[in-house]
Amino acid sequence: xxxxxxxxxxxxQGEAILEISGxxxxxxxxxxxxxxDLFLEHGECLALLGPNGAGKTTTIRAILGLVRPxxxxxxxxxxxxAKRLKQIKMRIGVVPQMDNLDPDLxxxxxxxxxxxxxxxxxxxxxxxxxELLSFLALNNRRDExxxxxxxxxxxxxLLARALINGPELLILxxxxxxxxPQARYLIWERLLSLRDNGTxxxxxxxxxxxxxxxxxxxxxxxxxxxxxxGPPDEIVADIIGAEVMEVIGDGKxxxxxxxxxxxxxxSVEKAPDRLFIYIKKGCRELDQVIRQFPHxxxxxxxxxxxxxxxxxxxxxxx
Amino acid sequence: xLAVWRRNLKVWLKHIKASLIGNLGxxxxxxxxxxxxxxxxxxxIEGLTYLQFIAPGLVASAVMYSAAFEATYGSYTRLSTxxxxxxxxxxxxxxxxxxxxxxxxxxxxxxxxxxxxxxxIPFFGVVPDPAVALILPVLxxxxxxxxxxxxxxxxxxxxxxxxxxFTSLVITPFFLFSGIFFSLSAMKGLVGLVLSWLPxxxxxxxxxxxxxxxxxxxxxxxxxxxxxxxALFLSLAVVLMRRRLIQ
Numbered sequence: 001x002x003x004x005x006x007x008x009x010x011x012x013q014g015e016a017i018l019e020i021s022g023x024x025x026x027x028x029x030x031x032x033x034x035x036x037d038l039f040l041e042h043g044e045c046l047a048l049l050g051p052n053g054a055g056k057t058t059t060i061r062a063i064l065g066l067v068r069p070x071x072x073x074x075x076x077x078x079x080x081x082a083k084r085l086k087q088i089k090m091r092i093g094v095v096p097q098m099d100n101l102d103p104d105l106x107x108x109x110x111x112x113x114x115x116x117x118x119x120x121x122x123x124x125x126x127x128x129x130x131e132l133l134s135f136l137a138l139n140n141r142r143d144e145x146x147x148x149x150x151x152x153x154x155x156x157x158l159l160a161r162a163l164i165n166g167p168e169l170l171i172l173x174x175x176x177x178x179x180x181p182q183a184r185y186l187i188w189e190r191l192l193s194l195r196d197n198g199t200x201x202x203x204x205x206x207x208x209x210x211x212x213x214x215x216x217x218x219x220x221x222x223x224x225x226x227x228x229x230g231p232p233d234e235i236v237a238d239i240i241g242a243e244v245m246e247v248i249g250d251g252k253x254x255x256x257x258x259x260x261x262x263x264x265x266x267s268v269e270k271a272p273d274r275l276f277i278y279i280k281k282g283c284r285e286l287d288q289v290i291r292q293f294p295h296x297x298x299x300x301x302x303x304x305x306x307x308x309x310x311x312x313x314x315x316x317x318x
Numbered sequence: 319x320l321a322v323w324r325r326n327l328k329v330w331l332k333h334i335k336a337s338l339i340g341n342l343g344x345x346x347x348x349x350x351x352x353x354x355x356x357x358x359x360x361x362x363i364e365g366l367t368y369l370q371f372i373a374p375g376l377v378a379s380a381v382m383y384s385a386a387f388e389a390t391y392g393s394y395t396r397l398s399t400x401x402x403x404x405x406x407x408x409x410x411x412x413x414x415x416x417x418x419x420x421x422x423x424x425x426x427x428x429x430x431x432x433x434x435x436x437x438x439i440p441f442f443g444v445v446p447d448p449a450v451a452l453i454l455p456v457l458x459x460x461x462x463x464x465x466x467x468x469x470x471x472x473x474x475x476x477x478x479x480x481x482x483x484f485t486s487l488v489i490t491p492f493f494l495f496s497g498i499f500f501s502l503s504a505m506k507g508l509v510g511l512v513l514s515w516l517p518x519x520x521x522x523x524x525x526x527x528x529x530x531x532x533x534x535x536x537x538x539x540x541x542x543x544x545x546x547x548x549a550l551f552l553s554l555a556v557v558l559m560r561r562r563l564i565q
Contacts, residue, residue, distance in 0.1 A: 067565045096405065104329045105329065119410075
């Protein structure tokens with residue numbers, strides 16, 4: 001399936017929340033974002049995936065007017081982001097990657113101060129802040145100084161802060177980075193309930209489980225370019241197949257195995273100590289030869305397999 | 319812009335004691351050491367005792383130190399380690415509003431320090447003329463000037479050490495050579511002329527004149543020069559901050 005065919009068409013049943021077309025950003029010689037098209041319709045959660053330096057954060061910063069595009073257009077809520085940035089940002093909430101709460105202020109003060117940047121009247125903001133504290137199970141931390149709180153609590157406050165203006169579009173830049181599973185589950189649960197209530201979300205994450213749970217659609221970026229897009233299950237099935245075999249063995253054996261299965265509808269990828277066989281459709285040759293290998297794990301294909309297949313195993317450092 | 323200012327006020331009120339002592343310590347110590355100490359062996363200058371001579375200049379220098387430090391160390395902390403600017407720029411607040419809010423805040427801290435200094439000098443035997451009330455807007459403008467200079471530095475800084483240049487090459491020379499401690503009009507030739515054009519020198523001259531009620535049309539020239547410096551650095555600060563924060 002082509003990329004275009006998977007994108008919802010403009011003017012479909014969904015109202016366009018975000019439309020990015022031909023977005024380009026160059027930093028000197030480096031192309032950070034390369035002719036990117038993105039479409040986000042009302043109520044969906046779109047995940048942007050990609051290795052470090054793929055252009056996710058640059059794209060988000062461009063939406064927020066903090067990166068000046070070298071080309072292309074960004075429309076949010078049907079308005080040109082270059083011209084109506086202030087009006088647009090009144091309706092956006094952002095959970096940043098980095099904890100940038102005010103460390104000297106209390107939880108409630110953080111929320112109230114943030115509300116003032118949106119010019120929300122004090123009374124309205126106070127009521128909203130109390131609501132958010134109970135939504136995120138933070139009532140008993142209300143008057144504590146941020147410095148004294150745990151990582152999980154701070155992340156929840158960042159989410160509460162992002163919701164203070166009742167945003168129609170929520171941008172989540174690695175919202176659970178560095179959290180333990182319990183803290184992560186609590187945030188996922190709250191995000192799902194927001195999604196179910198119609199909040200549109202743009203998510204970036206390196207946790208594939210997070211993406212599988214939250215996102216209705218994913219876009220995979222590499223070196224600023226969109227290399228795959230679609231609902232998570234569909235693109236995994238389309239590009240990878242239904243199942244993956246991980247075969248452990250020595251290099252020669254694995255090379256032989258790779259040759260034998262070449263005729264099947266599978267694709268293979270070699271890692272130093274193992275062979276990954278992505279199976280689109282089972283075949284007899286594979287079933288026969290695999291019996292000779294004692295260390296084989298067969299499991300359903302995941303988003304992580306897709307991600308690694310498309311972007312490689314090499315370490316990305318920027 | 320005011321939201322940014324109010325945020326900084328709120329945080330400052332939590333640390334007000336340490337902050338005030340830090341900012342005001344130096345001018346007070348100078349007043350004591352130079353005024354009482356050195357003053358005993360220095361003859362009158364321009365018809366004033368040495369203590370009377372330096373007190374109005376130290377009011378001006380208190381504003382400079384407070385505003386410049388807040389807009390460098392304070393603002394840079396919010397820009398870098400704390401990520402406060404990043405958080406603010408996720409909201410409808412623009413970079414220009416943020417920069418102006420920071421400058422307004424630095425100026426406010428400068429003004430507060432100046433006023434405390436002004437309120438303290440009668441206890442050292444320096445009783446100002448009622449005309450001194452006119453100094454408020456001047457000190458505020460001075461605060462805007464030095465906060466803007468600080469923001470220019472913050473917008474171009476890569477680490478805290480960078481501010482050493484500003485402190486040793488700009489702020490300290492201003493403090494020493496702007497006519498706080500010696501009379502610029504007594505300096506003959508080019509040196510006196512150059513020094514009298516230093517931004518802080520304009521404020522020192524105005525401050526001394528207003529403190530002792532010596533109003534004259536010449537002060538308007540000092541005020542005009544101060545206004546030009548302020549406008550220049552204010553615009554530069556906003557431009558550089560935009561360049562720093564919008565890629």
